[in-house]
Amino acid sequence: MKQGIKLAILALAVVAAGCQTVHGRRETNQPPSAPPVSRPLPAAPSGTPAPVIVPESQSPQAMPLPPPKALPNYPKSADEISGGAVLSLLRQAQAARSAGRYDQAAAALERAQRIEPRNYFVWSSLAGTYLLQKNYDQAISVAQKASSLARGNVYVEQENWRVIRDARSASGDIDGAALAQSRIDAIQQLLQSAAPATP
Template structure:
């Protein structure tokens, strides 16, 4: 009898052990890092090297550097003896008086007053290139360099090859460009001045 009771107790213990559910396993993805594990070593990247030419492919051309084209020498034909040399030679009496007044005002250090006198002269003779040339000089005295060069170019377009007017205009252009820091432009203007001065010297009696 006791043996039977003992066997029944053992059987009950075995059955209770089998009925107990197994411990729930935790799953995670990715699996957590184990304590004490070392991180994967970082592989240093190689510095980028200049691309090598691919066989059969044209290599890139170097940047083009503009070539300085040598300027041909400027040749100016000497003016004929009958060419007018000043505003007095082509202007009427009123314009001549205003041009002389403007000269006196510029000499006195009054370029704005000289400009006003020349504007009055241009209202009378708007195509008088000597008056436009004097106006460019008045703008130069006022340090209005852009306007001085623009007006001098207008005088050149009206002068139609008059060497005496063009010489004064290119002197104004040279000074305006030099004042603006345009070294190359000033040198080109100087080349023109030199050629015009040679032509004027050739026409001198």
């Protein structure tokens, strides 16, 4: 019964998320056309609040069964939301990463970030670069920030959870890595069962 409720909640959340307007660029002045109601939070434990709430507390084990109607048309790649200069820097970063020059890659991404400070693909790529540099703490933090900026973009979130999983397992946080994996699984099931909105 409990599981059924959870499934229902998730289905509902996905439907509600469908109403959400996707803002590619974050520096818009327009208010969102509908309030986003994705990812329901279980009631927070009452009592003294911790000043730092990390989004981790969200139920990670939820799995969707009933096929939701449609997933919002989230940008899947940086091309959809980035200007030419940032794309060029993202390519430079990719090339530097492939060549093992991680500092160079990070520097190119920082240049891109200064031009489009809230481009979550740039932040996500920076998280991946920190992971390659074995800077696990920062890889996790930057991935979380990228997800925050992505405002529900499951493609970017999935990538960020991968970085978090790998960073956690590399730094010995086995439970945390498993938790991250369960988020990836949930997103993958969501993606499989949801027919994307017509492109």
